[in-house]
Amino acid sequence: MSILINEDTQVIIQGITGKQGRSHAEKMLKYNVKVVGGVSPGKAGQNVLGIPVFDTVAEAKKYTRVDATMILVPPAGALMASLEAFASKIPFVVVITEFIPFHDALLIRRMGLKENICVLGPNTIGAISPGKSKIGVMPGFIYSQGNVGIISRSGTLTHEIASNMTYRGLGQSTCVCIGGDMCRNLNFIDVLKMFREDDETESVVMIGEIGGAGEEIAARYIRETGYPKKIVAFIAGSRAPEGKKMGHAGAIISNGIGTAESKLKTLEDAGVIIARKMDDIMNILL
């Protein structure tokens, strides 16, 4: 069994009638994902590529079992879409949307924790268990099935590292992009715990970047619990200037906190194998 999603996962897309929603619904169908419905207020009765559209998440849930939802709505609507999914107790909520207002992201986190719902994102490409299912916007064909789990803050670095692995015969169990914002939900530590129990995952790649404390929290967990699987870590931004926001809202070094150097040292002290250069990840795994 892979973590978070598998071939039986039934997914809905909130925002399916938008340009992005439609385009990614099509790509998910091509990847044989069980997209069982879409949500778009006022558009019930329509369909997108044969996928039925509902007014609300609750309506979609009346129609069929919903294991997960992918939220692909504009930033101003992402909080409401998330709260709607929580209210319908959808067990796994993937918030793809970037540029969600910071305080909305804080509320999404608070309500997700309160309702005990597994939330991925915001500002994520989603999660993929290659060959089985994907909830997200990643091109499925550059990923391949195997035994390496990937946890990453960056969407395109997930593509980069997974595709490099794919071309060299290293497949992935599940790739989870935890998102590039300051306030995220699933973090390194949560996904590490899932990979720990997952039979299909033999080793884990952690792709961090400057800013925040997720890598440091994970390092403490790895050290204190004697993590039983091999972990390789890479941190992007070792040469980034201080005080500049490097594309992601959460990727900023402020007052010397959140540097790549300190993250690498903490992880190394916890027994994690450090890839100084991105390509070293593969050399270490091969």
Place this chain on the structure above:
Amino acid sequence: MNLYEFEGKSLFRKTGIPTPDGIIVKSREEALSSVNVLSFPVVVKSQVLRGGRGKAGGIKFADSREELSSCVDELFAMDMGGEQVTTILIENKLSIDSEFYAGITFDPVESTPLLIISSQGGIDIEQVSKSTPEKLIKLHLDPGDPPQFFDLMNLVLKTGITGKKMVQISKVLVNLVACYYKFDAITAEINPLIIDTDGNAIAADAKFEIDDSSLFRLKEVKTFYRGQENIEDPLEIKAQEAGVSYVRLGNGNIGLIAGGAGVGMATMDMVFEYGGEPANFLDLGGSVTPKKTADALKIVLSTPGVDGVFINVFGGINDCAEMAQGIADVIDELNPGQQITVKMRGHSQDKGWEILEAKNIPLIKYGTTEDGVKLLLDEMEKKGVKSRVNTH
């Protein structure tokens, strides 16, 4: 978006936090007429966004018209680490009884806002949190359930402050929390919070970072929006117009365009690793069209000193064919002399590759970022351009 002190103070007043009486001036003449409204002694404060203003001499005191005139002249002539002083805030000088600290920031460990107070005002909060963290009293805020007045009184009591002062400070804290949420702040800080000799609590300074993604719903803050007036680099203005995230880096000659912040940073790191020196960081972001790609490439090509450009992109949320078209359009339009190499894969990769190959652009299809960086540096050297400046 960081706010100037006078902007921050206007948000404080809107949420019931008292600030000193003051006037904003942009010239010596305006400053001298301000004394009709204010009374000496006054504080003369340069309005700049960078920290450490006091230490840099950006705050002065004046007891007379003559002193005020020379203070204002000095401040307008100042260059605070590259930031020109164009606005000065003149305030009545407070008669200070005691100074405190109050600030709200984001705690990345708990992923919630954190209220920090201290019985010592005017402190360097980062310094104190390292040297004497016991002097900081902290309360994690629940975004859906703000603390009550009594919670905040209990918090202030922990600092050892009692009596009327404790009540006054707690009232300010209630409003500070409200202000933080109302204006979508990432950080909101009062340093120092003054108790004057009449026992009133007054915010003597204001430091705000407002969330950029929330500006669409912040009518009051939007009026502060300075668009491009504070950006000195014309290329950063173009980048903002094009909707890409662009950071100039030193004097390197390697231009970079990346799809995604993580790939952008990792590519930058890799260029350094191979002895090259990046001229910039550029993240294309989402919703990429041929035009957006072309705009980005033009910005990088016109970055001073750029001899070669490495474009490292994915068709994930974006489409390879559209990005390739943008690159091809720039080649057709400008026929740039600089070396361009591309690594591209993902949605519509075959079409994208075909467009680039038709323009004879060296292309990495299945290789890594490392391969891409090496390819660019090698191609530049073949042309006789020095690409590896840092030999380890």
